[in-house]
Amino acid sequence: MSSVVAIALYMVGVVVALVRLVYVLCQTGKPLKVRGKGDSRLFRTLIVLGSGGHTAEMLNLLAVLQKERFAPRYYIAAATDNMSLEKARSFENSLASETGHKLVGTLQFMQIYRSREVGQSYITSVWTTLVAMAHSLWLMIRVRPEVIIAIQWSSIFYVESIARVQRLSLSGLILYKLRIADQFFVQWPQLQRKYPRAHYVGCLM
């Protein structure tokens, strides 16, 4: 008897998971409902910072987004990258002093293990990539409750780096080919010709 209940529960679990998966897949890539000016729904936003010039590109983009809509904001940078979060902090501080808003509690700055350092060999990067994946999963679980609420609204906007003129980066290629990104932006016209689903937006810097 108990085994029948267990199997029934298991079946229900599988069905729920499948329905959820199909629902999420259907929602991904669809523009969200049009809202009027009065709507003040907030978007919990995860911002992934790269090292060097990539952080500058990202902050240029954030500067022109409507910050009051994209909150709370979670910044993530590599554990070995000391500059990026510092730059994000000073960016947020200057925002706060401009608008006079207090941003305490609506911002979080997190660090994550890198899958590969510049110059690291591909063989050792197999292990470091696994560590990095486990760590990113743990970070996702940590902020999970609200992420689940937000999943219907969650969108991935991927901006390929300005340094990519002829070929996409590996992460860009994965997000493009598997159609994971809702909107995919490139900064050079020759890339857009190769990847027609991408939006060419010109240089961000």
Added chain:
Amino acid sequence: MGDMEDVKPRKIVFVTVGTTCFDALVRAMDTQVVKQELLKRGYTHLLIQMGRGSYVPTKSEGGNGSLAVDYFTFSSSIADHLKSASLVISHAGSGSIFETLRLRKPLIVVVNEDLMDNHQSELAEELAERKHLYCARPQTVNQIIADMNLDSLVPYHPGDATPVAKLINRFLGFPDD
């Protein structure tokens, strides 16, 4: 006043490798050939930001027809060094490239050929094609210095991120404002 006129104007060449290790560039800058070319072009000072590299260039006080050479490993901001430079020689990192172009400084980008999956040369070559900068390898940097014509460089007009913001807003259903 006489003293002031005797002082030759400082023309600084600033070399930056960012957070990387790029000994090939530092070593190339430290050769007599490159220093002679720089002197010929009227530069008086060479300042090298050498990053994580292990090759240490030879310091020099300058004077008597030689180039003053100095170096450091890292600085929290290279903006001041870029501003005071008359010529910037940089690794191919997009941060250094665009920071220099925005300051409208003549720029030679030297591609690090030791990096794996070297996509960095893409950006430098594209911008060189558009005449915003010169692109070199460590072994050709002396030739580029000798042949460059700084008047032929085209100023870079910074791009902006509003097209991305517009597309994101439209996707999320925000009115454009």
